[in-house]
Amino acid sequence: xxxxxxxxxxxxxxxxxxxxxxxxxxxxxxxxxxxxxxxxxxxxxxxxxxxxxxxxxxxxxxxxxxxxxxxxxxxxxxxxxxxxxxxxxxxxxxxxxxxxxxxxxxxxxxxxxxxxxxxxxxxxxxxxxxxxxxxxxxxxxxxxxxxxxxxxxxxxxxxxxxxxxxxxxxxxxxxxxxxxxxxxxxxxxxxxxxxxxxxxxxxxxxxxxxxxxxxxxxxxxxxxxxxxxxxxxxxxxxxxxxxxxxxxxxxxxxxxxxxxxxxxxxxxxxxxxxxxxxxxxxxxxxxxxxxxxxxxxxxxxxxxxxxxxxxxxxxxxxxxxxxxxxxxxxxxxxxxxxxxxxxxxxxxxxxxxxxxxxxxxxxxxxxxxxxxxxxxxxxxxxxxxxxxxxxxxxxxxxxxxxxxxxxxxxxxxxxxxxxxxxxxxxxxxxxxxxxxxxxxxxxxxxxxxxxxxxxxxxxxxxxxxxxxxxxxxxxxxxxxxxxxxxxxxxxxxxxxxxxxxxxxxxxxxxxxxxxxxxxxxxxxxxxxxxxxxxxxxxxxxxxxxxxxxxxxxxxxxxxxxxxxxxxxxxxxxxxxxxxxxxxxxxxxxxxxxxxxxxxxxxxxx
Amino acid sequence: xxxxxxxxxxxxxxxxxxxxxxxxxxxxxxxxxxxxxxxxxxxxxxxxxxxxxxxxxxxxxxxxxxxxxxxxxxxxxxxxxxxxxxxxxxxxxxxxxxxxxxxxxxxxxxxxxxxxxxxxxxxxxxxxxxxxxxxxxxxxxxxxxxxxxxxxxxxxxxxxxxxxxxxxxxxxxxxxxxxxxxxxxxxxxxxxxxxxxxxxxxxxxxxxxxxxxxxxxxxxxxxxxxxxxxxxxxxxxxxxxxxxxxxxxxxxxxxxxxxxxxxxxxxxxxxxxxxxxxxxxxxxxxxxxxxxxxxxxxxxxxxxxxxxxxxxxxxxxxxxxxxxxxxxxxxxxxxxxxxxxxxxxxxxxxxxxxxxxxxxxxx
Numbered sequence: 002x003x004x005x006x007x008x009x010x011x012x013x014x015x016x017x018x019x020x021x022x023x024x025x026x027x028x029x030x031x032x033x034x035x036x037x038x039x040x041x042x043x044x045x046x047x048x049x050x051x052x053x054x055x056x057x058x059x060x061x062x063x064x065x066x067x068x069x070x071x072x073x074x075x076x077x078x079x080x081x082x083x084x085x086x087x088x089x090x091x092x093x094x095x096x097x098x099x100x101x102x103x104x105x106x107x108x109x110x111x112x113x114x115x116x117x118x119x120x121x122x123x124x125x126x127x128x129x130x131x132x133x134x135x136x137x138x139x140x141x142x143x144x145x146x147x148x149x150x151x152x153x154x155x156x157x158x159x160x161x162x163x164x165x166x167x168x169x170x171x172x173x174x175x176x177x178x179x180x181x182x183x184x185x186x187x188x189x190x191x192x193x194x195x196x197x198x199x200x201x202x203x204x205x206x207x208x209x210x211x212x213x214x215x216x217x218x219x220x221x222x223x224x225x226x227x228x229x230x231x232x233x234x235x236x237x238x239x240x241x242x243x244x245x246x247x248x249x250x251x252x253x254x255x256x257x258x259x260x261x262x263x264x265x266x267x268x269x270x271x272x273x274x275x276x277x278x279x280x281x282x283x284x285x286x287x288x289x290x291x292x293x294x295x296x297x298x299x300x301x302x303x304x305x306x307x308x309x310x311x312x313x314x315x316x317x318x319x320x321x322x323x324x325x326x327x328x329x330x331x332x333x334x335x336x337x338x339x340x341x342x343x344x345x346x347x348x349x350x351x352x353x354x355x356x357x358x359x360x361x362x363x364x365x366x367x368x369x370x371x372x373x374x375x376x377x378x379x380x381x382x383x384x385x386x387x388x389x390x391x392x393x394x395x396x397x398x399x400x401x402x403x404x405x406x407x408x409x410x411x412x413x414x415x416x417x418x419x420x421x422x423x424x425x426x427x428x429x430x431x432x433x434x435x436x437x438x439x440x441x442x443x444x445x446x447x448x449x450x451x452x453x454x455x456x457x458x459x460x461x462x463x464x465x466x467x468x469x470x471x472x473x474x475x476x477x478x479x480x481x482x483x484x485x486x487x488x489x490x491x492x493x494x495x496x497x498x499x500x501x502x503x504x505x506x507x508x509x510x511x512x513x514x515x516x517x518x519x520x521x522x523x524x525x526x527x528x529x530x531x532x533x534x535x536x537x538x539x540x541x542x543x544x545x546x547x548x549x550x551x552x553x554x555x556x557x558x559x560x561x562x563x564x565x566x567x568x569x570x571x572x573x574x575x576x577x578x579x580x581x582x583x584x585x586x587x588x589x590x591x592x593x594x595x596x597x598x599x600x601x602x603x604x605x606x
Numbered sequence: 607x608x609x610x611x612x613x614x615x616x617x618x619x620x621x622x623x624x625x626x627x628x629x630x631x632x633x634x635x636x637x638x639x640x641x642x643x644x645x646x647x648x649x650x651x652x653x654x655x656x657x658x659x660x661x662x663x664x665x666x667x668x669x670x671x672x673x674x675x676x677x678x679x680x681x682x683x684x685x686x687x688x689x690x691x692x693x694x695x696x697x698x699x700x701x702x703x704x705x706x707x708x709x710x711x712x713x714x715x716x717x718x719x720x721x722x723x724x725x726x727x728x729x730x731x732x733x734x735x736x737x738x739x740x741x742x743x744x745x746x747x748x749x750x751x752x753x754x755x756x757x758x759x760x761x762x763x764x765x766x767x768x769x770x771x772x773x774x775x776x777x778x779x780x781x782x783x784x785x786x787x788x789x790x791x792x793x794x795x796x797x798x799x800x801x802x803x804x805x806x807x808x809x810x811x812x813x814x815x816x817x818x819x820x821x822x823x824x825x826x827x828x829x830x831x832x833x834x835x836x837x838x839x840x841x842x843x844x845x846x847x848x849x850x851x852x853x854x855x856x857x858x859x860x861x862x863x864x865x866x867x868x869x870x871x872x873x874x875x876x877x878x879x880x881x882x883x884x885x886x887x888x889x890x891x892x893x894x895x896x897x898x899x900x901x902x903x904x905x906x907x908x909x910x911x912x913x914x915x916x917x918x919x920x921x922x923x924x925x926x927x928x929x930x931x932x933x934x935x936x937x938x939x940x941x942x943x944x945x946x947x948x949x950x951x952x953x954x955x956x957x958x959x960x961x962x963x964x965x966x967x968x969x
Binding site: 009011013014015017018019021022025026028029032033035036037039040041043044046047048050051 | 777778780835872
């Protein structure tokens with residue numbers, strides 16, 4: 002009680018506070034009652050509403066960005082397409098439905114069932130696409146039976162369309178539907194089941210640029226399934242337009258030249274690494290993959306013994322053959338193991354490390370210096386260089402000059418090839434390196450493997466006297482909403498600071514001779530356009546296919562290579578061609594390359 | 607600075623209730639946002655730890671000092687709000703945020719603490735049984751500036767949370783019918799002035815849809831309907847943790863912030879709702895009971911206004927998610943994700959603890 006006197010009298014305001022708290026209690030109790038009403042008494046009503054939530058978001062798929070060649074011709078476009086979907090919650094009798102629909106639209110019943118089964122994790126009200134690319138007749142068939150099949154819905158969507166079919170198909174790539182596992186992965190966080198994504202090529206690597214932003218709206222449907230209204234519409238944003246470095250004329254020419262063969266051709270801008278043409282044959286029509294239902298056609302392509310889906314230009318692994326002599330010459334010059342006057346005598350064969358190694362010309366080349374060694378592609382000359390260099394130095398220079406590593410082109414799945422070393426052999430095969438293998442590697446045989454694109458980049462490096470370019474396909478892209486053009490610039494870098502430019506000049510001189518001085522590449526000669534090149538023919542030993550083929554008499558067992566650039570001074574263009582089982586490089590690959598050089602020259606004069 | 611006697615007077619039960627409520631919040635923030643990439647629940651835990659640290663820091667200073675300088679704080683924050691209006695950048699349609707490298711804060715939340723202190727200071731000297739005109743004018747003037755600035759941001763939700771603070775102060779001070787009428791007229795004049803002279807067309811439009819959601823049935827009305835479906839479909843025991851179809855399928859708007867209570871209702875059902883109500887009841891009970899522990903008038907005001915502020919936000923939020931109140935961006939204190947709101951509420955409770963632990967000292 003004594004306290005009362007010390008502290009001031011606050012009873013009045015305390016009483017007011019207590020009254021307010023009484024109010025709080027009353028309010029809380031009324032809320033408890035109200036929630037009882039909602040959650041217990043009205044539970045059934047809300048539960049049904051949540052089960053068949055009719056207010057649903059409808060996705061408006063964004064059209065993918067266009068892909069054009071360097072002059073703006075459209076290579077990948079979008080067209081409108083119809084797809085038919087099933088809404089399971091409106092389906093009363095699924096057996097009856099699948100039977101009648103399979104007859105109506107000519108789909109196999111078990112395919113239809115598998116399809117629906119695959120998407121069973123989706124909520125009941127979400128449409129499941131079971132057929133797309135409907136023809137107009139199919140659309141009218143469905144429209145006419147709208148009342149019979151309330152569970153059937155027709156939707157339109159922009160569909161990818163490649164107007165030139167198989168044109169540059171390996172480069173552009175194709176789309177496929179995401180699988181359920183892919184949906185769950187981190188990469189495709191924002192994607193939905195049924196979305197089409199880039200599976201290979203540029204469609205894959207630039208998927209983020211191309212894909213755009215889906216729009217959506219909220220659709221209100223009453224309990225009878227009648228459409229009641231639309232709200233909160235957000236329009237889709239188309240993906241960015243990609244402009245490629247591809248020159249359609251050159252690409253078309255390259256594909257035309259390879260037609261009926263198996264092989265690849267690469268045309269590079271020597272200065273900046275822009276890929277003007279990247280062809281691989283045989284090829285395929287990417288339009289066929291956009292359809293959601295192509296299991297049979299797909300399997301046909303995957304299991305085709307000629308591997309039409311493989312992009313041979315970046316994934317084909319070949320022995321470089323005589324092309325590797327350029328690498329060897331550069332290494333030997335750099336280490337001062339030879340000068341341009343160093344000569345070796347070629348009498349058609351040579352015995353090294355107790356083994357016989359022969360030249361391609363049985364009667365031999367006689368006394369051969371560097372210029373003639375390259376010009377005539379003399380094996381004996383390079384066996385001697387290989388012996389002087391040794392496998393470790395060969396491997397070092399091969400790696401320095403771009404073999405055994407990816408070129409960094411903006412395409413997925415590029416192979417890195419193989420530059421063998423004794424350590425590699427020890428590790429992979431468990432046996433030690435034979436000195437004789439070094440001699441095989443010296444002329445580009447043995448376990449050495451390169452891709453055509455690596456060869457092209459290597460050639461550009463020689464043409465630029467040591468400056469390496471990064472090959473790339475994307476020239477620029479245009480922001481779809483701002484129309485802002487974004488240039489992609491790849492800066493060439495000095496990759497081989499050690500090698501003097503005089504060494505390159507000596508090698509280039511030999512390459513010039515090979516074309517213009519009755520050398521092995523003479524069929525690539527163009528009057529007034531100083532082509533410098535090297536041919537190669539590689540024996541196919543390990544490939545199973547080759548063994549099969551060798552049983553057939555008239556099939557040649559060598560791949561034919563050509564790589565070169567032009568003109569000699571201020572080089573502008575690099576052309577690399579490989580024709581599988583084409584025979585001698587000078588005979589089958591060089592004439593094809595000449596036509597590409599000629600076309601380039603005609604376009605740029 | 608802080609002696610043993612003070613420490614023993616800290617109301618640990620109140621702190622425990624505070625943390626209990628916050629922990630429940632984290633559980634539901636996780637459920638409603640675990641499929642989003644931003645780790646909201648982790649951020650919330652960091653905010654809780656930080657706010658708790660700030661809470662204890664503020665306990666070291668006698669609340670009397672806060673009261674003495676309340677007017678200075680008030681001036682600082684008012685200038686801050688005015689500055690933000692002039693120089694701020696729009697984030698999510700309002701200018702209510704100040705950005706820092708790793709987080710952003712809303713001064714409009716924190717100013718509530720200043721307003722509580724200011725009112726406690728103004729009315730602590732005031733011992734008459736009923737309210738006087740000059741006090742009314744003073745308090746209305748003090749509160750009208752922040753209201754004006756925050757309405758202009760525009761952030762109607764936060765503005766509304768100022769109401770219980772001034773209303774609470776007036777109730778305690780004894781609020782006659784005459785002054786009530788005066789207050790009403792004052793509010794009308796103020797809103798009339800703001801409406802006609804300060805707001806731009808789009809701001810008016812936004813306010814209209816906030817107050818009358820049925821004018822935009824597919825916008826705000828859609829959210830209310832979805833939220834009601836979520837709660838109603840929860841039933842007695844709910845659909846289970848992380849199994850609410852409404853929330854997991856993203857029919858619900860602002861699931862981890864303003865509509866977190868719908869997630870609770872859907873996933874834990876009526877039982878979950880009752881648990882949250884009970885937790886809140888205990889917290890509010892503890893706060894309102896603390897009024898009796900204060901030995902001075904300013905302390906009573908502080909505790910009562912804090913209790914009013916938290917109770918008001920709780921009721922508005924819970925009523926909002928079942929459609930008994932227009933959809934206005936008011937978070938559920940301690941439960942909703944959001945650092946500024948959490949920090950403000952922790953600071954408010956810190957003031958209550960401050961008053962309680964110094965009840966024997968300030969004779």
